[in-house]
Amino acid sequence: MSAAATTDGAPAGGRGDAVIRAEGLVKSYGAFRALDGLDLTVERGEVHGFLGPNGAGKSTTIRVLLGLLKANAGTVELLGGDPWKDVVALHRRLAYVPGDVTLWPGLTGGQAIDLLGNLRGGLDEERRRDLVERFELDTAKRGRQYSKGNRQKVALVAALSSDVELLILDEPTSGLDPLMEAVFQEEIAKEKARGRSVLLSSHILSEAEALADRISIIRSGKIVDVGTLDELRRGTRTSVQAVLRTPPADPAELRFVKDARLDGTKFTGTVEPDQINEAMAELSRHQISALTVAPPSLEDLFLRHYGTEDDRS
Amino acid sequence: MTAVAGLRPLLKVALVQDRRNIAPWVVLITALSASSVLAYAWVFPDEASRRQLTATLGSNPALALIFGPARDLSTADGFNAWRAGALGAFFAALMAVFIVIRNSRADEDSGQAELLASGVMGRQTRLATAMAMAAFASIALGAVSWLVTLACGGGPWDSLALSATFAGSGLMFTGVAGIAANIGSDARTANTLAVAVLGVAFIVRGYLDAAQAAPWTAWLTPFGWLEEVRPASGNNPWPLLAAVAFAALTAGLALALNRNRDFGMGLIAPKPGPGRGGRETTVWGLAFRLNRGSVISWLIAFAALGVVFGFLAGPVSDVLGDGSAFLPTGASAGSSSMLFAFLVQILQIVAIIAAVFGVQIVMRIYAEETDYRVEPLLAASLSRAKYLASNAVIAFAAPAIALLITGAVLGVVVTATEPGISAGEVFGQAAATIPAVWVLVALALAAVGARPDARLVGWLGVVATFALTLLGPLFRLWDWVLGISPLHHVPSVTAPHPDWTGLLIVALVGLAFTTVAFAGFRRRDIL
Numbered sequence: 001m002s003a004a005a006t007t008d009g010a011p012a013g014g015r016g017d018a019v020i021r022a023e024g025l026v027k028s029y030g031a032f033r034a035l036d037g038l039d040l041t042v043e044r045g046e047v048h049g050f051l052g053p054n055g056a057g058k059s060t061t062i063r064v065l066l067g068l069l070k071a072n073a074g075t076v077e078l079l080g081g082d083p084w085k086d087v088v089a090l091h092r093r094l095a096y097v098p099g100d101v102t103l104w105p106g107l108t109g110g111q112a113i114d115l116l117g118n119l120r121g122g123l124d125e126e127r128r129r130d131l132v133e134r135f136e137l138d139t140a141k142r143g144r145q146y147s148k149g150n151r152q153k154v155a156l157v158a159a160l161s162s163d164v165e166l167l168i169l170d171e172p173t174s175g176l177d178p179l180m181e182a183v184f185q186e187e188i189a190k191e192k193a194r195g196r197s198v199l200l201s202s203h204i205l206s207e208a209e210a211l212a213d214r215i216s217i218i219r220s221g222k223i224v225d226v227g228t229l230d231e232l233r234r235g236t237r238t239s240v241q242a243v244l245r246t247p248p249a250d251p252a253e254l255r256f257v258k259d260a261r262l263d264g265t266k267f268t269g270t271v272e273p274d275q276i277n278e279a280m281a282e283l284s285r286h287q288i289s290a291l292t293v294a295p296p297s298l299e300d301l302f303l304r305h306y307g308t309e310d311d312r313s
Numbered sequence: 314m315t316a317v318a319g320l321r322p323l324l325k326v327a328l329v330q331d332r333r334n335i336a337p338w339v340v341l342i343t344a345l346s347a348s349s350v351l352a353y354a355w356v357f358p359d360e361a362s363r364r365q366l367t368a369t370l371g372s373n374p375a376l377a378l379i380f381g382p383a384r385d386l387s388t389a390d391g392f393n394a395w396r397a398g399a400l401g402a403f404f405a406a407l408m409a410v411f412i413v414i415r416n417s418r419a420d421e422d423s424g425q426a427e428l429l430a431s432g433v434m435g436r437q438t439r440l441a442t443a444m445a446m447a448a449f450a451s452i453a454l455g456a457v458s459w460l461v462t463l464a465c466g467g468g469p470w471d472s473l474a475l476s477a478t479f480a481g482s483g484l485m486f487t488g489v490a491g492i493a494a495n496i497g498s499d500a501r502t503a504n505t506l507a508v509a510v511l512g513v514a515f516i517v518r519g520y521l522d523a524a525q526a527a528p529w530t531a532w533l534t535p536f537g538w539l540e541e542v543r544p545a546s547g548n549n550p551w552p553l554l555a556a557v558a559f560a561a562l563t564a565g566l567a568l569a570l571n572r573n574r575d576f577g578m579g580l581i582a583p584k585p586g587p588g589r590g591g592r593e594t595t596v597w598g599l600a601f602r603l604n605r606g607s608v609i610s611w612l613i614a615f616a617a618l619g620v621v622f623g624f625l626a627g628p629v630s631d632v633l634g635d636g637s638a639f640l641p642t643g644a645s646a647g648s649s650s651m652l653f654a655f656l657v658q659i660l661q662i663v664a665i666i667a668a669v670f671g672v673q674i675v676m677r678i679y680a681e682e683t684d685y686r687v688e689p690l691l692a693a694s695l696s697r698a699k700y701l702a703s704n705a706v707i708a709f710a711a712p713a714i715a716l717l718i719t720g721a722v723l724g725v726v727v728t729a730t731e732p733g734i735s736a737g738e739v740f741g742q743a744a745a746t747i748p749a750v751w752v753l754v755a756l757a758l759a760a761v762g763a764r765p766d767a768r769l770v771g772w773l774g775v776v777a778t779f780a781l782t783l784l785g786p787l788f789r790l791w792d793w794v795l796g797i798s799p800l801h802h803v804p805s806v807t808a809p810h811p812d813w814t815g816l817l818i819v820a821l822v823g824l825a826f827t828t829v830a831f832a833g834f835r836r837r838d839i840l
Contacts, residue, residue, distance in 0.1 A: 087697070
């Protein structure tokens with residue numbers, strides 16, 4: 001795995017119909033480079049997970065895509081247009097949910113939804129009613145009375161009830177409770193079934209794992225990995241957890257299990273995907289009483305890019 | 314004292330945090346005092362020029378409205394007490410109001426206060442800290458202003474008395490702001506309440522001074538008390554004690570109100586509103602809705618100004634009839650033309666207040682942006698030009714309407730007592746003043762549109778116009794310097810051949826600023 005693997009994961013032949021294509025984006029604030037040659041491609045009809053920790057450049061990327069910031073270098077194409085120049089026409093075809101929604105203190109949630117919908121050229125009345133009900137939103141409260149999760153719901157209802165091709169969601173579920181998070185995931189699945197494209201920026205990995213067709217991982221303003229979850233897992237080891245009745249004296253003597261560790265009878269380690277059979281044979285000699293074999297979760301992949309390689313730069 | 318536990322550590326941190334916001338006020342007010350001592354010797358070097366100053370200023374009611382009565386203009390300290398006294402007290406009060414609200418109410422809106430309130434901290438600590446900060450700043454202002462004025466050549470006792478009135482004014486409005494912070498349900502409302510009290514007190518004092526009302530009326534407003542200190546012409550310290558007592562009383566009331574108030578709420582609870590959007594779902598409607606409250610209150614205030622200034626015309630024409638030497642440039646002899654010249658000056662003052670109104674609306678555009686409320690709008694199908702236009706229209710229209718309202722009311726009220734004046738001409742004069750206000754609004758708009766870092770320029774334009782218009786002639790500045798003020802180019806409509814070219818140029822400059830604003834707003838990054 002190297003940091004240079006930037007756009008390798010993009011499917012071949014996908015060039016024809018991308019809703020977002022950014023190449024070599026650079027955005028600097030003084031000496032600080034928020035974006036440092038970022039490449040990002042979102043194909044039509046896919047839910048694209050955009051993962052990275054706080055401060056990695058996710059929101060800056062999105063603001064460039066929305067034409068709010070002008071990139072210092074690089075090219076951006078959004079729905080076939082230039083996000084800086086064709087603002088009005090392009091924004092009619094997309095909806096956006098910011099990660100930290102601030103509402104107008106004097107306007108009610110319902111007024112804010114209608115304002116945002118109206119500016120986008122009207123919203124689907126039936127869908128609006130349905131979403132308000134599903135998200136259990138009180139639309140008669142004033143902006144300053146809403147909790148964070150409820151403010152987020154206002155923005156979600158406004159975005160999801162618009163008739164658009166592309167949804168740009170910047171950490172859309174921050175502040176939502178688990179029930180509402182589930183509603184959100186169902187609604188995004190519906191949007192996808194309708195053929196809409198979604199850019200889903202998040203640091204909630206289970207959300208991305210459940211929804212995203214492809215994933216881009218950003219680190220310090222650069223994409224460090226991109227592909228489907230399977231593609232991201234390629235070349236990574238499967239993790240094994242087992243309880244052994246007769247554990248080996250030295251776990252290092254197991255040939256096919258790497259990073260082996262033993263804590264009493266609890267055994268953990270990793271295995272190359274093509275050596276699982278050999279590894280199991282080796283382990284079964286020690287009387288397995290419980291066993292979990294799982295491909296690396298997104299969290300493992302994520303931590304590999306951030307946790308252990310922090311000192312790389 | 315568990316009610317204010319944690320006061321000391323919080324005060325220390327808050328003062329360090331806020332010093333950059335407080336320092337400019339101290340510098341400004343100190344400069345006001347120090348500069349008049351310095352300028353006096355330079356502009357009025359001899360006895361003759363000082364006598365002439367006393368003769369012209371002593372009886373100018375329009376200036377008395379802003380600066381209070383001129384008691385003794387024959388010494389530098391007396392001149393300083395007049396030029397810096399009322400104005401310095403006004404700014405000191407404004408400083409105190411902003412400090413208190415910023416450090417109590419505004420933090421509750423932003424959620425920062427919640428973090429503090431969860432710490433080991435008494436219920437009233439945050440409000441007590443905010444008021445302690447304002448009190449500290451007021452006293453520091455008094456000390457700095459005294460020392461600097463002294464260093465510039467002011468008399469020790471006279472300067473002390475003057476600087477003490479600044480501190481007294483700050484202390485009194487610390488308490489007023491503390492009460493307002495408990496009544497309003499957010500920082501903006503609380504600020505409006507406190508500044509409204511301040512404005513009314515200042516205008517009432519101005520009216521009484523300009524009308525040369527009975528001496529006891531000086532005790533009607535807090536600013537009147539401070540005038541009774543009479544710096545450089547008596548130095549009477551007793552009214553200051555009254556000011557301190559007033560401050561203690563209002564501060565105590567504020568703390569009492571605070572004890573029973575829910576966090577984040579005011580005395581006026583917000584009501585639920587409509588679940589569906591109406592007119593405010595367009596960008597034009599939104600801009601109107603966001604500014605509605607403040608526009609309505611300002612317009613009422615402007616109508617009230619028209620009434621107050623209109624009633625002033627009667628007493629003023631008596632003052633003018635006393636055979637004083639008050640004769641503004643361009644006015645020919647005759648009592649009604651002198652009165653009209655006075656009305657022109659009044660409309661200049663109203664124009665400056667209208668410019669404050671307009672610039673405030675412009676500054677709100679940027680405040681919305683820093684609150685990240687512009688981002689979701691521009692992420693919808695809305696062009697930047699249209700967004701800016703929706704706010705710019707209000708920033709231009711509202712002060713213009715305000716001037717017209719004052720002009721109409723002023724005209725009607727004046728003609729009731731002074732038949733020599735035509736209401737139509739007063740209204741016409743108000744209308745003619747509008748382009749001068751617009752150019753100041755456009756300057757602020759250019760800054761907010763193109764370079765928001767430099768948005769202070771908007772306020773500097775208003776301050777410079779104020780200084781040049783009201784004080785410039787006094788310091789006998791060159792014509793080209795006075796011409797920097799757009800109000801200098803507004804002709805009197807009663808002149809036989811009013812010269813409109815200057816005003817046309819002013820309007821064109823305003824147009825240029827507006828163009829810069831829109832061109833810049835299209836190009837810059839949005840927060």
